[in-house]
Amino acid sequence: TTMTKPQHFLDISKYSTEDLRKIMEASKQIKATRNGVHRGQGPLAGKVLAMVFEQPSTRTRISFDVGMRELGGETLMLTGAEMQLGRGESIPDTARVLSRFVDMIMIRMLDHDAVNELAEYASVPVINGLTKVSHPCQIMADILTFEEHRGSIKGKTVSWVGDSNNVLYSWIEAAAKFDFKINVAAPNELTVPLDWIEKAYTSGAELSVTDDPFAAVKNSDCVITDCWVSMGDDEAQTRHNLLAPYQVNERLMSEANDSSLFMHCLPAHRGEEVTNEVIDGPHSVVFDEAENRLHAQKGIMAWCMGALPEG
Numbered sequence: 333t334t335m336t337k338p339q340h341f342l343d344i345s346k347y348s349t350e351d352l353r354k355i356m357e358a359s360k361q362i363k364a365t366r367n368g369v370h371r372g373q374g375p376l377a378g379k380v381l382a383m384v385f386e387q388p389s390t391r392t393r394i395s396f397d398v399g400m401r402e403l404g405g406e407t408l409m410l411t412g413a414e415m416q417l418g419r420g421e422s423i424p425d426t427a428r429v430l431s432r433f434v435d436m437i438m439i440r441m442l443d444h445d446a447v448n449e450l451a452e453y454a455s456v457p458v459i460n461g462l463t464k465v466s467h468p469c470q471i472m473a474d475i476l477t478f479e480e481h482r483g484s485i486k487g488k489t490v491s492w493v494g495d496s497n498n499v500l501y502s503w504i505e506a507a508a509k510f511d512f513k514i515n516v517a518a519p520n521e522l523t524v525p526l527d528w529i530e531k532a533y534t535s536g537a538e539l540s541v542t543d544d545p546f547a548a549v550k551n552s553d554c555v556i557t558d559c560w561v562s563m564g565d566d567e568a569q570t571r572h573n574l575l576a577p578y579q580v581n582e583r584l585m586s587e588a589n590d591s592s593l594f595m596h597c598l599p600a601h602r603g604e605e606v607t608n609e610v611i612d613g614p615h616s617v618v619f620d621e622a623e624n625r626l627h628a629q630k631g632i633m634a635w636c637m638g639a640l641p642e643g
């Protein structure tokens with residue numbers, strides 16, 4: 333039998349602006365028409381999503397689970413440690429076996445190459461639920477959130493302050509696709525790696541990198557930060573020392589545009605990367621971001637399954 337490749341959702345950089353826009357607009361529509369969708373009757377009725385978590389999660393886990401149910405499907409919650417994967421069963425074999433049972437796989441695993449390998453051997457769609465290198469579903473939810481509050485993100489400026497991590501990399505990939513400018517402020521020791529800067533320029537992203545948080549947030553429409561110690565990071569104390577000057581507090585926020593939003597993918601470490609005044613303040617949209625994981629991922633799952641609502 334000839335097999336057509338399943339439609340994965342792995343990294344923002346892999347998909348066309350047209351497809352990403354299609355998902356984004358569908359997510360908005362799905363959100364607007366959320367009421368009245370009953371379990372068992374949605375576009376993914378009869379389908380099963382397997383979720384594999386090698387790392388903890390609150391938002392990703394719950395939003396995929398609820399989202400799949402709201403689309404009419406069912407979910408299986410698995411942890412790598414409880415599967416034979418944790419005892420060394422190979423990624424290709426795991427992909428082949430899961431593909432015989434379920435219709436779609438969402439996986440959170442630090443090893444980015446392993447997720448790509450799973451996608452290569454799976455005959456069902458694989459969705460990246462965070463790796464050490466990217467967090468594409470988060471950025472789809474974040475852009476949805478920005479656009480709900482401020483209209484099209486095209487031509488806007490977003491600023492990332494703090495550690496260069498998976499969430500930042502997906503923001504950088506999105507900058508070229510959705511055509512916005514991105515400023516990064518990070519200490520030299522934790523700045524954007526050269527290969528990412530090169531990738532950004534090759535992709536056409538307007539990226540500027542500095543070690544000065546005040547310069548980075550000037551004229552910004554959205555200030556974003558994330559934890560100082562991501563899953564899988566060591567040297568927590570060194571990171572805290574290096575990143576202390578990059579806390580997003582009211583003084584830093586006041587350098588951004590008055591209408592600037594504040595975003596954080598959560599979980600937040602209040603008093604570290606962000607103060608209570610900012611995360612609970614008038615610029616903050618962090619809980620809209622969290623909610624929008626649900627709506628964005630319903631769009632992504634429907635797209636992967638060829639079941640996007642008619643625009």
Ligand code: CP
Nearest residue numbers: 389390391392597598
């Ligand atoms: N933002 C995010 O992915 O949160 P979880 O780790 O709780 O899933």
Ligand code: NVA
Nearest residue numbers: 497499558562563598
């Ligand atoms: N950068 C964080 C995001 C958590 C959702 C991490 O990788 O731990």
